[in-house]
Every structure is written in C-alpha cells, then in structure tokens.
Amino acid sequence: MKNTEEQRRSFIKKLGILGSSGLIIPNLMMANTTNSAKNPLIIGRPKVLFFDVNETLLDLTAMKETVSEALEGRSELLSLWFTTMLQYSLVVSASGQYEHFGHIGAAALQMVAANHDIDISEEEARKVISKALQSLPAHPEVKEALEMLRADGYKLVSFTNSSNAGVKNQFEYAGLLEYFDERLSVEDVGKFKPFSETYQWASKKLGIAPAESMLVAAHGWDVAGAQWAGWRAAFIARPGKQLFPLAPTPEIVETDLLKIARKLVKL
Amino acid sequence: MKNTEEQRRSFIKKLGILGSSGLIIPNLMMANTTNSAKNPLIIGRPKVLFFDVNETLLDLTAMKETVSEALEGRSELLSLWFTTMLQYSLVVSASGQYEHFGHIGAAALQMVAANHDIDISEEEARKVISKALQSLPAHPEVKEALEMLRADGYKLVSFTNSSNAGVKNQFEYAGLLEYFDERLSVEDVGKFKPFSETYQWASKKLGIAPAESMLVAAHGWDVAGAQWAGWRAAFIARPGKQLFPLAPTPEIVETDLLKIARKLVKL
Known part of the structure; x- marks a missing residue:
C-alpha cells in the first residue's frame, strides 16, 4: 500500500510543477513513466463527476x-x-x-x-x-458551479449515503434535482461509503472504469475511500473539514465548489 | 436482519424471565425452539472469553x-x-x-x-x-475479576485493535500480562474490529466455533460486531459508554467487570 501511496504522491507532485493548469497533461508527456503505464486513464478529463451530497452540496x-x-x-x-x-x-x-x-x-x-x-x-x-x-439549502456557490460543469459537457451524478427517497427529498427542497443525470444511493448496494465496493458499484453502474470516475466531496474519508478504490478525487476544504493525513492527496483541493469547477472545465 | 434481531431480542427476553441466573439453560428446555435449532451452542458456558483492551480493561x-x-x-x-x-x-x-x-x-x-x-x-x-x-492503568476491579474467572477454569484471551507490540507494552505497564492465555491483535488479520472477519479469525485461531466465543467489551460497536459475527457478548456499561440501539442486546450487561465475572462463574 505504501508503494501505491508514494507513487500517487509523486504523481501529484509531478502535476504540481506544471502549474495551476497542470492537470492538462498530453498522453505523450506521461508515456514513458511508471504512472502512466499503471494508470493510463488518470489524466485528462474524467468521464463522470460523482458528487457527495451532505456537506458537499448541502449546507448542514x-x-x-x-x-x-x-x-x-x-x-x-x-x-x-x-x-x-x-x-x-x-x-x-x-x-x-x-x-x-x-x-x-x-x-x-x-x-x-x-x-x-x-x-x-x-x-x-x-x-x-x-x-x-430534509430541510437543507445548497451551499451558496453550488448551483453556479453545477451549471458551469453541465454547460461544459460534464456528466454529473450524485452519490450519497442518504437513502434514495431521502436524497430525492433533499434535492427537491434545495432545488438541485435538475442538475444531475443520475442520483445514486448506497442503499442499492447495501453498504456505506467509503467501502471500496460502493465506488466500484457506482462506476460499473455508469458503465465506466474506476479511473474514469472522479469523486467531488468535502469529507476526508470519502476522497480517501474513492482514491483507494481507484477513483480520482477533488476535495472541497470547507470550514472544519480535513483531509485524512494517511491517505493519498487528491489531485484537486479547493475551498469551494466553484473553484473546483473552474479547474475541471480546464481539463 | 430484522428477523435475526427480533429472534435475538426475544431470546434475551426468554432468558430474562428465568431470573438473574437464567443463563443456565439445560439443552432440553430450548430443544424445541427455533433459537436452539438455529443457535444450538448459545447456551451454557462459552469456551473462551475474549477481552477488548482499551477502556474495557484499561482506564483511559x-x-x-x-x-x-x-x-x-x-x-x-x-x-x-x-x-x-x-x-x-x-x-x-x-x-x-x-x-x-x-x-x-x-x-x-x-x-x-x-x-x-x-x-x-x-x-x-x-x-x-x-x-x-502505553501508560494506562487497569480499571480498579479488573485484576480481581480476571483472577476469579481464571480460578473458575475460564480460558482468557485479549483481543484488541492495538498492535501486538502495543498491547504487550500496555499489559506490562498495567501488570496484566500473566492473566491471559493468549494475546490477539487485529494486526495479524489486517482489519479492525468490528469487521466480522476479525471475530471469525479470532475464534478460528482458538479452534472454536463463533457461538462458543464470548466478547467482553465496554464499546457498543464491539459487542454489536461480535454478535453480528455469531459470537456471544457481555457489555460493561462504563460511564459514557452506550449500547448501539440498532444492534442485538448482549446477554450480560453490567456496570463493571467484577459484576460480569460473578455472572460468568455461575454459568
């Protein structure tokens, strides 16, 4: 595990030296590295963005x-x-x-x-x-960010520990229903995030590989679990939220969803 | 799961009406019930008592x-x-x-x-x-209780989330080394309690069936996990410790280990 973690950290570092838009890496640049050999898909644009709901989109x-x-x-x-x-x-x-x-x-x-x-x-x-x-508003920047990502062609899916009925009510209340192509709940797999099986089930459900999936979440445990399951991840460092120090660092870390969206549309 | 839970609760209730020493149930009494058919070994004396360590034996x-x-x-x-x-x-x-x-x-x-x-x-x-x-004393009643159980013929095994080296140091400091037949750490299975696999690994290691194993712990999550893995359980309701309301009720609940030991020697 240590090795994978070190590889990922070194990968993130490599991305870092390419500057703030460093996530746009042509396949050629990575062609001869171990990372691209092992993770050929962890570059460019993810096929689907999966959004955690509580605290990530909704204000608790x-x-x-x-x-x-x-x-x-x-x-x-x-x-x-x-x-x-x-x-x-x-x-x-x-x-x-x-x-x-x-x-x-x-x-x-x-x-x-x-x-x-x-x-x-x-x-x-x-x-x-x-x-x-069931009476939680969206964080103030959320709708604009989701709108930007949709307009840019991203497929958006919500992926929550709340039940199917629960998240539907939550989105109706917060006015978020229309932004998502699909709503996934761990209820259908019978296991909570961050069990690896839940992420694997979600990417399979969307017909994509784990490495083509990206989780956007405000919880250290959620981005840790997603990455350990082979997903890419973006972390919203909302007030009071911390990354788990023993997990790989996600490739995007920003303080709100709009800042993350601005990075994603550049991919 | 609901069904199992209800069966267990009804089982505990049945025990309850037999009085405070109601855990001594001759095989005959249970022979025709669904519970004894499904759990033929959940009566009489457990073959091994497994003790959680932090908070259960050691004062934090x-x-x-x-x-x-x-x-x-x-x-x-x-x-x-x-x-x-x-x-x-x-x-x-x-x-x-x-x-x-x-x-x-x-x-x-x-x-x-x-x-x-x-x-x-x-x-x-x-x-x-x-x-x-590594500098935690034993709770005041712990040594007397362990002594009583050993003298009564019980096999005592510690079973902790701490590492092997960690629990050895803890027991040396607290003077508990001599009381246990074996020390087990989840380190050897690479997974923490309350994963079902950890309890199953521990009973297998002792060469006994899950239903012949009993966990003694001061944590709601630990007794819940043990029971869901097919073990019996005793809960020490130390100050600030609560059972998990959605889990089966353990067959013994007392406020300290000496009171639990007194019930166990009557089995």
Whole structure:
C-alpha cells in the first residue's frame, strides 16, 4: 500500500510543477513513466463527476440547529454526534448489516444524548433527524458551479449515503434535482461509503472504469475511500473539514465548489 | 436482519424471565425452539472469553490528560478525537488498507487539532498517542475479576485493535500480562474490529466455533460486531459508554467487570 501511496504522491507532485493548469497533461508527456503505464486513464478529463451530497452540496448549518435543540442546546456535541453517525454507519456495514443512514443518525443521537443524561426516544430521534436532513439549502456557490460543469459537457451524478427517497427529498427542497443525470444511493448496494465496493458499484453502474470516475466531496474519508478504490478525487476544504493525513492527496483541493469547477472545465 | 434481531431480542427476553441466573439453560428446555435449532451452542458456558483492551480493561483517564495537553487543554474535544480515531480505523479497513491503530489515532489528533487551529506535526502526534496509550492503568476491579474467572477454569484471551507490540507494552505497564492465555491483535488479520472477519479469525485461531466465543467489551460497536459475527457478548456499561440501539442486546450487561465475572462463574 505504501508503494501505491508514494507513487500517487509523486504523481501529484509531478502535476504540481506544471502549474495551476497542470492537470492538462498530453498522453505523450506521461508515456514513458511508471504512472502512466499503471494508470493510463488518470489524466485528462474524467468521464463522470460523482458528487457527495451532505456537506458537499448541502449546507448542514440548519440541521445543526435542529439537532442542537434536541440535545438541549448543547451545540458543542454536534460534531461528536455527526462523527458517531459516520462511525456507526461503518460498524453496520463492517458487520454485513444495513440500516437507513437516517436511522443510524437517530441511534447516534440517542447515544450521544444518553451520555449527557438527555433522554430521547427512538421515534423522537428519527423525527428530528429526518426533518433536519430534509430541510437543507445548497451551499451558496453550488448551483453556479453545477451549471458551469453541465454547460461544459460534464456528466454529473450524485452519490450519497442518504437513502434514495431521502436524497430525492433533499434535492427537491434545495432545488438541485435538475442538475444531475443520475442520483445514486448506497442503499442499492447495501453498504456505506467509503467501502471500496460502493465506488466500484457506482462506476460499473455508469458503465465506466474506476479511473474514469472522479469523486467531488468535502469529507476526508470519502476522497480517501474513492482514491483507494481507484477513483480520482477533488476535495472541497470547507470550514472544519480535513483531509485524512494517511491517505493519498487528491489531485484537486479547493475551498469551494466553484473553484473546483473552474479547474475541471480546464481539463 | 430484522428477523435475526427480533429472534435475538426475544431470546434475551426468554432468558430474562428465568431470573438473574437464567443463563443456565439445560439443552432440553430450548430443544424445541427455533433459537436452539438455529443457535444450538448459545447456551451454557462459552469456551473462551475474549477481552477488548482499551477502556474495557484499561482506564483511559490518564490518556485523556496527555491528549488534552496536546489539544491546548481543550478537553471537550477528547470524545470527538477518540470517535474520529475509531471512524478512521474503519475507513482504512473498508478501503482494504491497514495502518497501526496508534498511527490512525495520531492522524485523527492532527485532524481534530487542525479544525481548531492547533498545529501538530505527524511526528509529535505519534509521540503523544504512543506515550499516552502505553501508560494506562487497569480499571480498579479488573485484576480481581480476571483472577476469579481464571480460578473458575475460564480460558482468557485479549483481543484488541492495538498492535501486538502495543498491547504487550500496555499489559506490562498495567501488570496484566500473566492473566491471559493468549494475546490477539487485529494486526495479524489486517482489519479492525468490528469487521466480522476479525471475530471469525479470532475464534478460528482458538479452534472454536463463533457461538462458543464470548466478547467482553465496554464499546457498543464491539459487542454489536461480535454478535453480528455469531459470537456471544457481555457489555460493561462504563460511564459514557452506550449500547448501539440498532444492534442485538448482549446477554450480560453490567456496570463493571467484577459484576460480569460473578455472572460468568455461575454459568
């Protein structure tokens, strides 16, 4: 694994010295390197852009207020609740089980609440999470960025841990339905991101190779998982979001989606 | 999965009406039920007791002080750091990768620190975590409980996400080396708990069936994963520790290891 990681890092470095538009690399330039031999498709334009949804496209600030109310105003517990939800989504998948992401979020809310002597029933927790997840606005730059990418000929697909019904409601609320060629949910593969199988299933579903797929996400774990599954990745470094230091660095890192879109249209 | 879960819950309920020593169920009593047909071995005494280590046997209070110092005294971030470490251990395994648990803990520390404008280098983070993990005392009741179980003929095995060298150092510091017949680390299977494969590997290593294995742990995710892998489980409800509401309820739940040991010797 170390070797692959070092190769990728060195690959990224090589891209770096070509300047800010350095992602446009003619096949010829890479023809004699180990990287191009091993990853002949990791250059040029990806065939499909896959977008994570929660936090990547949708702004969770409003959700945090709803959840904070359920936690009796203890807003310092919100990051812990969200991380616990992510941890337990993986616990469930690692055990070969499946539950809706919202139900796992509700269970995580009950656990964090109980640890602080706050009692929330399963029914109440599910109501809070469901309402909160389905009333999220898009981040301010998202529509312009998606419009730019569509106009430039990119195929755009959403790819989320939320359920199929959940993401449809989310996109209806946020006005994002029309921007995507397809909506994919891990519900159909029964396993959460960042399991390698989920990315492999998604690229297969679109009829492309992993190396022709690019994930755009605001989560370190998501871009790490995508890259370890052979995908390309772009990371939105939104406030409070960090790359995982032990994973390969994604080829694009920017602070919002519009900046990423501007780089992508140059490919 | 729902069905299995309901069967298990109904099974636990059935145990419940037999009173506090209700785990001693003659084969005859269960012979005609669906549960005994499906799980013929989930009664009587387990052949091996597997013990989780961090938080289950070792008291992490001292670690929290060391880590809190590295986070410039922001002790409210400790639970977030620990949960992030657990989340990323699963991210790594879900992607088919492996890193030492301590290295993942250090990376999680860097991420949580960076989110609060605290800069910690990889080297510094690894030093902090390594030192902290290897200077933990046993919880006060642990030695008496392990002694009681050994004297009663139980085979005791430690089973941890820490590395082989790591857990050896931990046990030397805490004076626990002599209590265990074997020490198992997920390092040898290259995947973290609660992946089903880790439990299956551990019971196979001891030459027993999953249903003859019992995990004793203070983590909801660990007992959930063990039970979903076909093991029996006992949960230590230490302060701040919660069962995962969507998982089967373990057959023994007590607030410390001595209380669990007293139930186990009655089996």
